[in-house]
Amino acid sequence: MLLEVKREARELIIKALGFEIEVPLEEPRQGYGDLATAVCFSLAKKLKKPPVEIAEELASRIDLSRARFIERVEALNGFINFYLNFNALAEAVVGEILEKGGEYGKGRPKGERIILEHTSANPDGPLHIGHGRNAIIGDALARILRFSGYEVTTQYYLNDMGKQLAVVVLGLRRLELDRSSKPDHAIAQVYVEANKMVEAQPELQEELSLLMRAYEAGEKEVVEEFRSAAEYCLRGIKETLSRLGIAHDLFTWESEFVRRGDVDDVVERLRSTKYAREDGVLYLDLEEFGIEKELVLRRSDGTYLYATRDIAHHLWKAKLGKLINVWGADHKLLAKQLSAVLRILGEEEPEFIIYEFISLPGGKMSTRRGVFISLDELIDEAVSRAYAEVAKRRPQESEEFKASVAESVGIAAVRFNIVRISPEKAMVFRWEEALDFERQGAPFIQYAYARATRILEKAQPPSSFKVRELTENERALVKLLASFPEVVSQAAEQRRPSMLASYLIELATAFHRFYMFDPVLRSEHRDFRLNLVKATRSVLGSAMRLLGIPVLEMM
């Protein structure tokens, strides 16, 4: 809806001007109108007049007689500020939201399929908080893209041909798997122990490479060992993801591409390109693409590398749709190489969402050394912290209520604290910060929703309402509600879920303020306000669902 208002503003300017020009519009701070444009500055040179004069002349020529949403313009400091007719806007926006409900803000079907790869952690232990960042960003993006009109398939690429899984298998041959603990944690225990063994007994290296070769060759018993180990670990990983509300549509195994011959095929294709070099090893010279590092495809012993298998994997995926990968910053080089190779092969390059690392105050995490904070730990701590809060605030409520609210609040806090930070910022994990449910955090948003719900429980909004002069808080709310569709599409196109997080904070803030100053039930504007509350609740709910934040009716 705000888009329509902006279109109206542009048209007014162009009509007054008498010629086409790009009109940038911004949302100014308090005191400078509801929309503003600095177009007069760019016109200054062309018209050879100072911006202030242009603005004044232009403003005086704007004809508002047929405008729907703009009721006043002013020229100030060379800017043209627009003041909106909030009565008209409120009526239109609230009406549209109540009519469309959860469909409000949804994009038209784009007819485009996207394969969104995220998480893809090695099956050698539980997800740690770094994988959590991947999964949470990836899942939010998937939800946003779907809402925005794309057909999205989320995919987990399972790296089963690496040394890690071989180490796990080696460990399982001589260590007892702790069946009493969560599967992924039990596997991690074996993995850490087995790594120590391999380090202490170098002769085990031989067994490791034997294992890997047997697996690649598809020896039945070995395949069984690898698969059951990986699947066992994956069971635990899926459990964690599911607790966060995350599920993948598709799991693909790295080994498929080797056994099916896809890797052989693509290597052959690449070997015949002008980028191929062979001197014992087969590699690609990608300098033309600004990549210094040569990309080795096949070792001197004839075996393939991870990157080679990933090329086959991506070539396969590229047939299914547009590719987006959520990858850690350590994979930046591989991302560049892969893009170059797909280009060589005549396929569209994948898009990468690269997120920087989450480190511990003491340094990097390492599954191998057992130095990491698992997502499970983080969730458990967050939920128990949330439980303490509910118990303190709602002591009279049932145990069941407290436990279920705590679960939702804990999950919401974990997801929100991660998704709200831009992926390109490196994070240092500190328990105090992770468990500090800051004022404008997830509970703040959930609470806004619960407050709206409570009001509506007491009175249903009538189907028709009159809009009178709006309060400042109502205006802020209406404007935010009007901008939701634009926020969604921008977050989708720019692939930035964090934009929705900022929006949600703003919307919840506006609602809490409204709640504080503008009583609903006892108001003479009750009819309109009830509808406004309903509309706000609806959009809050939509936005929360887009970030995977559990919605609570009561807390």
Next chain:
RNA sequence: GGACUCGUAGCCUAGCCUGGACAGGGCGUCGGCCUUCUAAGCCGAAGAUCGCGGGUUCGAAUCCCGCCGAGUCCGCCA
């Protein structure tokens, strides 16, 4: 050493792609608001040379160059 990313108040962060009017929030600190729809809320105060230096521009947190600091990568590992 090279490549990429980041550097905004004591701490965390938005804005940077698409340059505009006194740089938004939050935590923490200090001071207020519950006989009124749940105070997980609201209001106010103090706190910023937007890492440093140059350039482009009427105008730079935003674009360009250099420097400094941090992270990541630079395996015939995955």
